Amino acid sequence: LSREEDKVALEAALCFAFPWSSYYAAEALQLSGIVAILFCGIVMATYTRVNLSHHARELTTEMFECLASIAEAFVFNYLGMAFFTFPILRSDISWRLALITLLACFVGRLHVFFFLPLTNAVRRRIARQHAEVEGKSGTSDAAHRAQRIMQAMRDAILTPAHAFVLWFSGLRGGVAFAIAAAAYGDSSFPAPCEATHTCTGEELSPGLAILQATLLIAVFT
Known part of the structure; x- marks a missing residue:
């Protein structure tokens, strides 16, 4: 397709179709669609x-950047509205759970610093390959390439x-809060008092505590 000048739209459509199909295929198999689309993006x-044509590469880059900006704005609006649509701002917020979870996130993300040299080496290699491919398709001389x-x-x-x-x-x-909100809505983590039918309606259920901690961490970071 990259050799056909009139197939730019088809190239761009396929670039959108494959991540979309990988997401729904994973969901149909009861797997993680988010992880599937993540690895699909890495491979693509x-x-x-x-292997895309020059025009298709520019078109898909701009379209994905536009969609990424829209999605990012939606996530921020979604998290902001969650303060008013969910019972987050209560007097019995589990601050200890939020603090422990935040520290666990920071410790779990330390690999970013450890793998920084390896990441830079891989990114330089990929950038070199992309630049060589784009240079071969152009008309510039060897020094410019x-x-x-x-x-x-x-x-x-x-x-x-x-x-x-x-x-x-x-x-x-954003993703973590969406999962926590779904778990809270489905009552996946019932309160201990529900087993004995002694709930008064004022207890902080585990699902709500997880939802509160997730939103507080999302807002803080």
Whole structure:
């Protein structure tokens, strides 16, 4: 398809269709659709992008950036509205659970610093491959192509500041809060008093405590 000038729209459509199909295939198999689409994106970024035509590569990049901005705005609005749509702001907020969970998240994200050199090495290699492919398709001379390759490799390097942002922010809790909200709505974590039918309606259920802790962490990070 990359050799056909009039197939740019089809290339872009396939780039959207494969992640969509991988997500629903995983959900149909009762697996994690989020993890499936994550690995699908990693594979497509490595193997699909270099095989797209120049126009399709630019089109898909701009479209995915646009959708990412829209999705990010939706997540922020969703988390902000959750304060008013869920019983979050109660006097019996489990601050200890939120603090322990936050510390566990920070400890679990320390691998960002440990694997930073390896990540930069892989990113430089991928950037070099992409720059070489784009250079071969252009009409620039060898010196200009070499300069573009070096610039692409420099731009691909993640600095310690980037690593700190990844460590502190993580995924910003949008997916985690959606899962916690679904568990709270389905009463997946019933209160202990429900087994003895002694609930008064004022107890802090485990599901609500998890929901509160997740939202507080998402807002903080």
